[in-house]
Amino acid sequence: MHILREMMMLREMMMLRGSSKLLLPIGTAPPRHWSTKRHMQCCSSSSSSSFSSPHYKFEPSDVLQLAEKASIKLTPKEVEEFQPKLQQLIGWFGQLQEVDLDSVLPALRADNLGHRPLREDVPIPFKDRDAMFAAVPEVEGPFVKVPKILKENLE
Template sequence: MSEQAGVTIEDVRRVAELANLELTAEEEPRMQRDLNAILGHIAELNELDTKDVLPMAQVGEMLGGERHERGETLREDVVVPSLDRAAVMAAAPETDGRFFKVPKVIER
């Protein structure tokens, strides 16, 4: 998917395959148009000057543990003991002693 050429029908088919989606012949061009529109919007955003905008990687720094207008706060990140693995595995319907066993739900 090169930036200049945009998304091709082949790209749409590959992404659909990877996402395990079955697109009809009518849906493929619509998906191509939508994906190219999204990439166009992203290109517009990339043109914005953000050099004076501070990064907001950690919302917790903004909240800082104080109460806000809706009453939300962030809890302190404290290490606490976890559940006992043997007790959890003993209560599981099926396990190998280390992991839960679950039925396969996705088939290709």
């Protein structure tokens, strides 16, 4: 669960308004002094000089800053555990940047399916009620009995 939050924070830190490219070469991380607000204001595709060093070392203070932004607390052991994992994650983003997408045609995506006709949502009565009740493990009167999934007293 922790790594998902950190990935979300990294993605937020690296996204550029109006751009689909990341400005991170392989093995680099955002500078420690970045906040997401500053990043959105000060960075554009022409200002990639802050990422020129491919040997940027992800420091424990970077991990703590990400944890703070994700509203999670990490022990010193967890900081040391996540430091190399986050460094590797930054490297993966750098590898994604190297992929040439200029020759790739746009794919079918959920946001461009708006013109597909949908079937009409009409209720259809179920004809073989006895077969349905015969297929379930437990029945109580005219109802199918299922296990409880919610606790009575939520604490």
